[in-house]
Amino acid sequence: MTALTRILSTTAFKLAAIYLTSFTALSVFLFIFISNNTDDLMNKQVVQTVDAEIQGLAEQYAQNGINGLVVGVERRVRSPNSNLYLILDYAGNFITGNIAYLPEKVLSESDGRIQVVTYTPLGLPETDENKARAIVRIFELPGNFKLLVGRDLEDQVHLKSLLGDALTLWLVGMIVLAGITWFFLNRRILKRIDNLSMSSRQIMEGDLAGRLDVTGNGDEFDRLASNLNVMLDRIEELMQGLKEVSDNIAHDLKTPLTRMRGRVEAALRQDMSADDGRKCLEDTLVETDELINTFNALLRIARVEAGSTGAQLKPLKLSDIVRDVCELYEPVAEDDGVEFSVQIEDEPVIDGDRELLAQALANLIENALKYGRPPQDTAKPLIKVVLSATKEQAILRVEDNGAGIAEADRERVCNRFVRLDGSRHAPGSGLGLSLIKAVVTLHQGELQLISAGSENDSGSKGQSGLCARVVLPRNKGQRGEGEGNEAWDKAQKKNATS
Template sequence: MADDVARSGCSAGRRDHGRLQNLFRTTAFKLSFAYLLIFTTFAFLALGYVAWNASRVLDDQMVSTIEAEISGLSEQYKSGGLRRLISVVERRAGEPGASLYLVTTPAGEHVAGNVGALPAGLLAEPGQTEAAYARGGSSSLDHRAIMRIFTLPGGFRLVVGRDVEERDRLRSVIGGTFGTSLLLVILLGVVGGWFVASRVLKRVDAMTETTRRIMAGDLGGRLAVAGNGDELDRLARNLNEMLERIGELMRGLREVSDNIAHDLKTPLTRLRNRADEALRSPASAADLRLAMEGVIEDSDGLIRVFNALLMIARLEGVSAHELMAEFDVGTTAREVGELYEAVAADEGLSLDIVTTGDLRLMGSRELIGQALANLIDNAVKYGAMKESVPNRDGGCIRISAERIGCAIRVVVADRGPGIPAEARGRVLDRFVRLEDARSRPGFGLGLSLVAAIVRLHQGTLVLNDNAPGLAVVVTLPALAVGDPA
């Protein structure tokens, strides 16, 4: 029992240590630490400048006071000589808060003033200096002052100064405040960085856990969105959209696999039965040739199916920029329509092709031609189903291409049975065929291929009711009028 408790404690300690390490490794903590370092540096420089400037101002004030004192005493000396100077010094030295005064003989002996002693040799260096001194009645040099040493006629010395105790006290106060402020800034920065990083780490851990479930097979998992619009929310939304797209592709892959298994089973079975029948039954060379022709025809149909699937896969995996070239959609529509005129006439149908305006676009002429061929082929195939629409008004297939603003709209409309509104989105998927169309040849890949080509060209594909019949509307981005190739 004690061992279990110890192991549990060790495991908890390792988890806490691991979380702490992860916290220190987070970008949020590193950024917070960097901001803290920058802010602390600026705070150090700002407070240091304030302290230096305050000290300099005090020094300037003391120097100005000393200069004013010396100027006044010089006037006294000029008007009354040494005796007058000593009298004034004695009087000023006894006032509360007085400056420092000292008058000495050429030999350095004390004559008047409130300064008890100075460092040896200091009086021999006239000018301004900062040095230690002893107050009157003391010989201990335990105070400091800014002084100006002035040599009088006859070798006498006049010393005027100001004690720097007030300045040092201010420096001490500023230094203490400086250290406390920096410590407080660092403490608040560390706590703030820990708080921000822990919140970010918590969200990242939740996102990581969700991605682990997704990688384990739960494709329905989605990243949580806090709703505050920050960068993690934007990342989560984009990843969720990506997961939705991946889910759609996976569902489409499963559906394609199922459809391939169902829709190709019949032609493969028919192909095998024909070959088996030709081998088992006694037949002439003509019968065998006829059977082989049927096998080849079925094989060609299967090859066309796989070619269409490969083309759809390639279209969904390439960029339109790889196929870009300028061409006229109207010319392509007329050329493809002319190829189907004879086929339509055999079915008792007519083709009406109308193109107007500047119909230039950047794209693949071959792919757009393939898409138009698929649409016209479907229109001929289903437009000829007279039994489906007994009272239709003629058998005309209308192909129109016109420019509308910055887009080109191509419409292929027939007078066939049409597609119910609830099934129009579904028929764009691979291998989807409606019940009415199962008696017609085909595998349900024509509209899927058209949709892939239109998506590649950044266009839209819409199926509308032609009352009766179907109108397929393809909208593609056009070149601006006057643009060069």
């Protein structure tokens, strides 16, 4: 009983019942429509045939009288057709024809109108099995003679019977076919849904590595499973990131917190002067600011990755952002003894958030200023910002001539709180590249860390240092520089109007 209830409550059964009911109703409607119209059409043809026979017999009666009419009817009766004829005298006695019996009520109505009657053919006993239907006209002739002309409806009855049998066979076949289709469809759908439910339960129990089955036939279940698998991949990635963040926070923030606690405890144990106490508080305040900045950076990364920063991607010129940010850092680089250069080869239009992109570029330049110095001051520090473009992409590069990053560490260094051994002497929390990567991903771009000499148009081959390469898709309406500027101008006009 439970299994039956489960089957009857499935969507497949309900859909099969709806389709079966709809097709049955449509089939019955078509049968009634075709049957009625066929009857009307055949009745009109029968009436036309009867009227044509009446016209011929009327001409014979006009020429030869009752005797000629009788001769004409006898000749027609002997020919093989479905026409009916009957001539009676003034007393109702049979003179000639092919009808053995006709109700008296029908014979009394001899006004020439069309009548549908039941009769017994000549030569057959008067029983219910031998009765047939016909369309007739009855006329009263001079001398109280009566003439009946009609046509048998056996062909119509046979055709309607064939239509009824065809409808019955169609309905039975449709029900059987619907049942077979429902059986296999229901089994297949229930099996797929059961597999999805089982996989979902495993995932809910904590197996985040579990995935929904994809058969590969491309149906709606495969599309649903594929989308859910992508969502599960993202959830697993976020959960793994959360775990790593928790571990990193516990590890990397433990040291400054412990240092702050030790400094406070030492201050409480010692009889410190006012200047020493102020110095202790200032150091503690610096440590506190670093912790706050770290948490703010983590919050910023989380918001960017979740897409909840309120960022609105609008058409903008990437070259304007590069100019503005580089203009701010040129004096800083000059004071720090760094040779800073900017090279803008193209002015691509992209869909982006100005504030986030500016912060990402600023982080790249700050990383180059802090970590991109040649070892042992063997050469003058160099930072080069290059903006170029292809037909589909905008490419922003920030290069330095420092020690660079080993190829094995380039992917790992973009994770949160990752700091290489060579950079631990400099202040920082290891969150800069994580934020940059989050911003680039939000803009459907890619962050690549490569050797500074890998680009064909940057520096000499084999040059040391790191090249941070940001690849962003160009605005969809931009196809070449002219159209890009046109898209930019339209966006600017729209913003100015609003």
